[in-house]
Amino acid sequence: MAADLDAARATPLTGMLAELGGKMVSYADHALPVQFAGVMAEHTHTRTAASLFDVSHMGQVTVRGPGAAEALEALIPANLIGLAEGRQRYGLLTNSAGGIEDDLMAARLGPDHFVLVVNGACRDADFALLKAGLPGLEVSMAEDRALIALQGPKAEAALSALWPEAAEMRFMDVREAVVDGISVLVARAGYTGEDGYEISVSAQDATRLAKLLLAQQDVLPAGLGARDSLRLEAGLPLMGNDMGPDVSPAQAGLGWGIPKIRRTGGARAGGFPGADAILAEFENGAARSRVGLRPVGRAPMRAGIVLFADQEGGTPVGEIQSGGFGPTVGGPIAMGRVDAARAQPGTTLYGEMRGKRLPVEVVPLPFTPAQYKR
Amino acid sequence: MTLSTMRFTEAHEWLRPDEEDPTVVTVGITSHAAEQLGDVVFVELPEPPATVAKDDEVAVIESVKAASEILAPVDGEVLEVNEALADNPGQASEDPMGEGWFFTMKIADPDALAALMTEAAYKAHIGE
Known part of the structure; x- marks a missing residue:
């Protein structure tokens, strides 16, 4: 360290x-x-x-030039053409395999002027991806x-x-x-x-x-x-834990990050990396999805803990990606991806830790209600 | 009882010999360890009586940051555990050298205690 x-x-x-x-x-x-x-x-x-x-590790990328919104929509399945100046939206950088390279906030400062805030661990890769994907536009990382x-x-x-x-x-x-x-x-x-x-x-x-x-x-x-x-x-996913290059938006529970207009049947459906696979999965239903989990006991269940449907035997039905203690909740909380059949709130699953299977309940997210001033 | 009869391990545990019977010790984690761990939110203790060997994992402590194992500091038998930690694990962070004790044990070899660090040696070990 x-x-x-x-x-x-x-x-x-x-x-x-x-x-x-x-x-x-x-x-x-x-x-x-x-x-x-x-x-x-x-x-x-x-x-x-x-x-x-201090969240200065996050990358702040300026994207500027004619057609910036349209060009960004070819990389990010968000509605950026329809984003008003002085507003920002959540978005994903997807890859051709239908996974998530990063999640970000895209702020519109002018008709052709955006600022993206990207994860610190992804800033170099994102910058390369944006630079290559946005030819003819100014793409600069604030240093x-x-x-x-x-x-x-x-x-x-x-x-x-x-x-x-x-x-x-x-x-x-x-x-x-x-x-x-x-x-x-x-x-x-x-x-x-x-x-x-x-x-x-x-x-x-x-x-x-x-x-x-x-x-x-x-x-x-x-x-x-x-x-x-x-x-x-707050039920907010963390890049590298709850999503990653081999995790699709549907499985990461990020359907809310892709608006109707970019979905199948929308006015600007598709047109971003991995669109076919990503949109088909929303249509057909994902095999797994991200859920909230509450361990029944007091022991926190952390990332990597494998989930089973039964207390003994069987094959894994999911895995915890983020977990720990929720001070406001006053107990252990976690998020994980589980088989669609096990994703209903109220379902009891078992997390295997230290050689024992301990019960954990599937619960709705978030654990604490958002307090945003809308 | 003064601190001077206490013994310490490299795994940041303390052992306090009983005044009547010095082959029985109370075991906990040091203030230094508690500080490093951060707020303790869960403690899993063994079911006494339990025969343990030195360095066996006898308890698990979970803080807001991570899980850590509590190792048996010497060979012996766990006699009693601090049941209060189950409902109030925070005691292990707030009063690690007192109310936050983990268990008592009967030491198999009474000489084993002498091999552990004194308070002065432990302080030097952690660079205080």
Whole structure:
């Protein structure tokens, strides 16, 4: 870990967050805090007040030029042509095998101007894919920007104390703004299930902005540990766990990421990598799908645990991809992909851990209701 | 009872000999280990009485971060487990050297204790 950490890239906030007591780890090749006061405390603080997360490991890609929306739709099965300026949408980068290369947010800043926010672990591969897939367009990865997530029910009060317009934004709105003299790009979104913002800022202004936000009432720093338990409770999939290059959108439970207009029978159906397989699977039903899982006992069931239909014998009917303890739920929670026949809420399955099969119930997602300000 | 009679293992467990019968020890994890583990959310303990050999996995501890095994620090017999941890696993993080104890055991070879680290040696081991 130490060697990894030495090799990890510092973000514009790494030094400052380490000074604040962040326990730093290497994540997606970046030095980021895994926790400050403790995962449980930070999780609860995010659900009840507001937390600041450094998510600068994520890639921020500008795509600009004539026909940008149409060109992006050839890579991403989202409705980007119909996306209004000042709004963003969730999307997937699919591959020709019908799997998921990455998931992302696509913000439209102008008729021919988009900013994509992609996963840190995928940023180089995504950049290559976008560069190759969008000939004739400007495709540039920001190397000198930070991304700060401010999440929780007090996030609006904290940001609007510095920039009153923050309160006017709705979920998935995107605005360019000046906060105390600092130019930022603000999206009202996040990865915790709470209301909040993601704020893109230049590297040179990042520390000052983070300090301004942390000086607001109710705002404390939080780390990757809480980010993971928050997104898990919110039922939000994690690239590399709940989806990947060999997992289809239908099996990853990401039907909501592909709108009708891009589905079979839609006005702009298909036309993206793997479209035939991906759309046929939605039509015919997927063999497996992502479900919420609640272990009946107190032991957390983590990624990799194999699921069976019966307490003894039989062949696996699924596997856990994300799992741990849900501090707000107050017990262990997980998500996994299971056979369609076993995906109904209320179904009891058995997770095999430490040589024993322990019961786990299929439940609807999310575990904690989303608090977005729509 | 002072800390000085306690013994420590490289697996970050502490053993506190009973005042009456020093061949019976209470076992738990150190504050250093608890800090590294983060909030403990689940503890699985053995069913006493259980005969165990040194380094056998006798208990499982799950924190918000990961699962870890608790190893038998010496050969012996587990006499009693801290049932309170089942309902309140957080005790293992909040008071690891006190209320968060895991089990008591009868040591097979009373000399085995002397081979373990003293508090000073353990502190040096973790670089304190």
